[in-house]
Amino acid sequence: MLHSGATRMLHVALAVFAVLFYCGANGEFYSSIHEMSKVFGYEQKMLQYMQKFMADNQSKLDFLKARLDEYELERNEALQWGVAYFESPLNKYLLSKRLTVDWQRTTNLMAATTGERALARLHQLRHKKYMPNERELEGAIDGLLRLQSIYRLQAKHVAAGILDGVSYGTQLNAQHCLDIAQQAFRDEHLQLAHAWLMEANNRLSINDRHKLQPKIQKLLAQVKARFTNYRAVNGTVETLKSEKEQEHLLLAQSQSNVISSELEIEEHPPVPEDLRKLSEFDAYRYTCSGHIKTTPGEQRHLRCGYLTETHPFLLLAPLKVEELSDDPLLLLYHEVIYQSEIDTITELTRNKIKRATVTGLNSSVVSNARTSQFTFIPKTRHKVLRTIDQRVADMTDLNMEFAEDHQFSNYGIGGHYAQHMDWFYQHAFETNQVSFPEMGNRIATVLFYLTDVAQGGGTAFPIIKQLLKPEKYAAVFWYNLHASGVGDVRVQHGACPIIVGSKWVLNRWIREFVQSDRRPCELWDDSLITMNQLLELSKKLEDK
Known part of the structure; x- marks a missing residue:
């Protein structure tokens, strides 16, 4: 069950978002701050169904309770912020991630013979046309990468909640950084992908290291393989190699060598000296x-x-x-x-x-x-x-x-x-x-x-x-x-x-x-x- 203080605050949130929740939407949130704020109310309904499921099946894995505590902590912080919570693109990204990837894992775990009624309602809510989908998460990450590129923000600062010199207190963990790096790599933003992978490696916890570090190393090798001059990566190689050959060679190196490779990849291109000759x-x-x-x-x-x-x-x-x-x-x-x-x-x-x-x-x-x-x-x-x-x-x-x-x-x-x-x-x-x-x-x-x-x-x-x-x-x-x-x-x-x-x-x-x-x-x-x-x-x- 929710703590009593948190329950009271959530009831206030429900009152604010009640009209929004039942009004419907056009199926896209990330392209409008006004629409994005509505999904906060949807998540509250999902939490209620999750509580009912746990009441029906108290013997369910302790993992569910741990996830509920985590979600409530994040929501309580958001409620204390009030409307300002939605002004930070990092918070909007994290909300999108919770409502897509994180909740998918949670509902998969809940798919059991007990608590079927609460689970059915949760599935029904998640598949409504106004609920965020994977495209919302991609749009949120794309927005973060656009901010980083145009305003020349540093990945380490963004991950620490510092946006253009102003601290907003929201931290990203290693998994968040890896998610952003994967989309940056997919969209050919190689310099940004490299910066986010380095930040993901820096933010690895003891519990995450075994699961995430191999993924970081593999993607980092792929990023570096895209930079055609392999000689800069390994001074002993004199000829240019294909991207696949470069990737295999990099993967063959030790993990520390891939991270500390001599190839210097700047996070942003230098500002041109003559700003009159630009695209x-x-x-x-x-x-x-x-x-x-x-x-x-x-x-x-x-x-x-x-x-x-x-x-x-x-x-x-x-x-x-x-x-x-x-x-x-x-x-x-x-x-x-x-x-x-x-x-x-x-x-x-x-x-x-x-x-x-x-x-x-x-x-x-x-x-x-x-x-x-x-x-x-x-x-x-x-x-x-x-x-x-x-x-x-x-x-x-x-x-x-x-x-x-x-x-x-x-x-x-x-x-x-x-x-x-x-x-x-x-x-x-x-x-x-x-x-x-x-x-x-x-x-x-x-x-x-x-x-x-x-x-x-x-x-x-x-x-x-x-x-x-x-x-x-x-x-x-x-x-x-x-x-x-x-x-x-x-x-x-x-x-x-x-x-x-x-x-x-x-x-x-x-x-x-x-x-x-x-x-x-x-x-x-x-x-x-x-x-x-x-x-x-x-x-x-x-x-x-």
């Missing part, structure tokens, strides 16, 4: 990590102040705005959405979010490039949404009549959206992936931040070297198209992975239809030459 993804991740940023000289001419000129109403209630880039235009508005509006939005989106998609070759597809969940709600659904649209019109001086439906997104474990453009490519129109194509392309974006994020989760603009940290009640605005209507590649952007916290955003995508009087074309093709370039050319001509 699009590398530019995105180095912006997220803070390596790409504007210089004081580049910021000197930027302005901030109160906006009054886009609508007469702003003379009475000006908006606080900060210029982050003038060409292309990137503006940050402060305090432009309110808590009461966010509360209404939360109610409108309850139990409606689903896995986010990206534009594919012929249709929208789920992709690891975007780990979040979203939903679309038309502005006609509630007057608050129409009020927000009027505010966007005041902010941007653009017509909101034909803007797309409001999109609300919540990001999951290591949740991100890799570099992308908001404007549609021509093939999206040709393959009928654009709703209401007669309304044209997305001329501009307004992105509202509905929550703060403790760590990570910024919006990166690699080309203009800006990283915006989520600021609750703020919104950022930019044009997706040149005035000529051509897509502006300079506003390529991405949502950086969340380290700790939950990120909710509201997107307002504004179409170019009926905007010609609001943003007329220039006298030149501004997709070929910018205003700054024209001014510079004009100055050179004057000097001549």
Whole structure:
């Protein structure tokens, strides 16, 4: 039975999660912090069935009682943390692991002739469509590896519960580290796999050593065999060998030699000296990590102040705005959405979010490039949404009549959206992936931040070297198209992975239809030459 104090706390948890438990879900949790928090209530039900089973069969192996004590200890710690428990990706990973691998072992042990009723109910619960599965565990580990890669975190720090310099107190054991290493190896993240294997070896307990060390050694040999220059592993071998030959040779070495091999494998690649010559993804991740940023000289001419000129109403209630880039235009508005509006939005989106998609070759597809969940709600659904649209019109001086439906997104474990453009490519129109194509392309974006994020989760603009940290009640605005209507590649952007916290955003995508009087074309093709370039050319001509 549960201890009385723990029982009282669990009853409180049940009250909090009761509504969530019976509402159903869409079968995926790791891509949304909001959805991930629901599984905590499911585990409580599983614990109750386990208690009933033990009451029916007191002579069952003491192993079951030991597992129950372990689960209760972890839950009590989580209850003491409260909501903050779900802000740590390590806790979410451990919860996913308990609800997949650990519970599978437990139910296998419980499969006996006694306690059949409790066992049947437990099996029934575990196979509900809203319960986590093996894919959830893979998604949780993938999120951890993404955090580690983009923010250049050390495996030894993550295993110790230290995320980007902040300690959260959650420790990973040798088995956890091995699990992460196995998935890193499978996904070809060899440097990270090596780091996690070394950490797994360092965290071996006396009880684990006999079972886990051979697995660590074997996988470590496979990782090192993938690095083609075998000469660096063993100085006596002068020729390159096949991967299989390298693996067999490494396995033939002693365990200590495999661990302490001379081959040095850095956990992360060195930061390039010239950050101007990067792939699009590398530019995105180095912006997220803070390596790409504007210089004081580049910021000197930027302005901030109160906006009054886009609508007469702003003379009475000006908006606080900060210029982050003038060409292309990137503006940050402060305090432009309110808590009461966010509360209404939360109610409108309850139990409606689903896995986010990206534009594919012929249709929208789920992709690891975007780990979040979203939903679309038309502005006609509630007057608050129409009020927000009027505010966007005041902010941007653009017509909101034909803007797309409001999109609300919540990001999951290591949740991100890799570099992308908001404007549609021509093939999206040709393959009928654009709703209401007669309304044209997305001329501009307004992105509202509905929550703060403790760590990570910024919006990166690699080309203009800006990283915006989520600021609750703020919104950022930019044009997706040149005035000529051509897509502006300079506003390529991405949502950086969340380290700790939950990120909710509201997107307002504004179409170019009926905007010609609001943003007329220039006298030149501004997709070929910018205003700054024209001014510079004009100055050179004057000097001549």
